Amino acid sequence: MRWRSRCPWSLGDRPPLPYRPQKIAALSPPREQALCPSPSLEVAVSSRLSSGRCLLHLIVPKDAHIYSELPASVRSERGLPRELGLVPCCPECPSGEAVATLCFQQPGLTSLDLSGCSELTDGALLAVSRGLRHLRHLSLGKLQRLTDAGCTALGGLQELQSLDMAKCCLVRGRELAQALGSMHGAPSQLASLSLAHCSSLKSCPELEHQASGTKDACPEPQGPSLLMLRALQELDLTACSKLTDASLAKVLQFPQLRQLSLSLLPELTDNGLVAVARGCPSLEHLALSHCSRLSDKGWAQAASFWPRLQHLNLSSCSQLIEQTLDAIGQACRQLRVLDVATCPGINMATVRRFQAQLPQVSCVQSRFVGGADLTLTL
Structure with a gap:
């Protein structure tokens, strides 16, 4: 106990x-x-x-x-x-x-x-890496003085299973990817990684992968890369605003990934959505709120890749329309929870038709432009 x-x-x-x-x-x-x-x-x-x-x-x-x-x-x-x-x-x-x-x-x-200990610097992370070799869960959220140099120490934590670096605003990703994705020293047990609100995080060869020259859906990285994290189950990239369709298509190649958040990514479009669907076909929880460039065209192609999807957040996706829910209802037969709050193109009739199509859906969150705030719970 x-x-x-x-x-x-x-x-x-x-x-x-x-x-x-x-x-x-x-x-x-x-x-x-x-x-x-x-x-x-x-x-x-x-x-x-x-x-x-x-x-x-x-x-x-x-x-x-x-x-x-x-x-x-x-x-x-x-x-x-x-x-x-x-x-x-x-x-x-x-x-x-x-x-x-x-x-x-x-x-x-x-x-x-160590979340919120804003005075800690790279030296503290180096001490953790050297002294706590059996560490499995590490939270570094809101360490605003932590830089890429400190991230290099993470490669020494071989038993690490979960890492939270949310709101580490100086981390850009290159050294982090090198430490976690080293060919010879990757913490292969890492199952959960949160980089939410890391506003400096951007595309780089290590964060993506060094192309092997093949068109394989899950290419083998030629050097340090996050793609070495084969056991990854949960990934949070919320509000990593510098990530683009191209970088996401290369980073998100995790066939076993179960939970993913890409909310608040202004550059994510239908092309990126389809690429993510192909690279992560086992998703059960997906958050895409405030992705205003997603449309029904993207979902028409992406939905069929996610038959296991159970929780889906599409709130404030302003371009979604009733055809979007039709595509989701036909492909995602295991869906249980849907959030379409403040989606102006989806009305009450569409929501009712969706629930009739998928009676196992237990909750649909809806908040409409007209001011109504409705939660339909069976």
């Missing part, structure tokens, strides 16, 4: 623990107080609690008094909690030195969330 405190001073539903400042070790303690590394420790650490404040201090099991008050369910067989709690001490973000100390003290961490 895994445990995480619901608030800074409580353990589940138990009464609050007394605050003992002398029992809390800072992430940058004197050398004589440093914990011995515990490679076998399986823990998950979040950098923030519900209060939204960043965290600097770690409750260490070294202290017998604090450890004795932890519920038995959070203790491992070797006498250490399987999940450590962090407590806030000040509103500032942790420093790179603090992160480095944490990585040294707890090399067995499997999950680390």
Whole structure:
């Protein structure tokens, strides 16, 4: 059983623990107080609690008094909690030195969330890569000082399964693709990647692939490329506004991909949609909201490639019309949820006909230009 405190001073539903400042070790303690590394420790650490404040201090099991008050369910067989709690001490973000100390003290961490720690730089990511070799889940959202140079360190995390780099606005993609898509060191277990709102992300040979000279639908990359991530299941490219049809056609060649978000891509057209459909035929969740250049012509060709589609978001796609829903209804027979909010070319009669065609659809979100806000739920 895994445990995480619901608030800074409580353990589940138990009464609050007394605050003992002398029992809390800072992430940058004197050398004589440093914990011995515990490679076998399986823990998950979040950098923030519900209060939204960043965290600097770690409750260490070294202290017998604090450890004795932890519920038995959070203790491992070797006498250490399987999940450590962090407590806030000040509103500032942790420093790179603090992160480095944490990585040294707890090399067995499997999950680390540094989202919103805006003062962290490339050095912190380098410390994570060197010290947390068994890390599986890493969240770096809103690290606005993280650059391409720091992304090169990600190649050392061979067990990484999920990576969140949303709103890392300085990341352009070249070094990231080289690190994740290295021919000899790719984290082949990576299943989830979020680059949402990375406004500097743009097309490059590494982000795409170095063409092999063939017209294969899934060409083998000739060098470092994101196409090496064969286990990828979820990809979020929301608001990566510099991506074009050509770059998406080359990047999105993942036959096993299940979930994809391309919302808020102003350059995505029908040609790009068809290319994505051919490269990712196993999609079950697809978000294309605010893609104003998509039309019924693109869907007439793309829909047949997605027979497994279950959740589809087309809200604010201004060029879609009733023929779009007809094409989707005929090809996507497993669809369960559809969002066509603020699509002026789709009216209520079209929605009703669509639901009659696909009775298994449980929810259609509709918000029309006239001001009506309707949610049809069976």
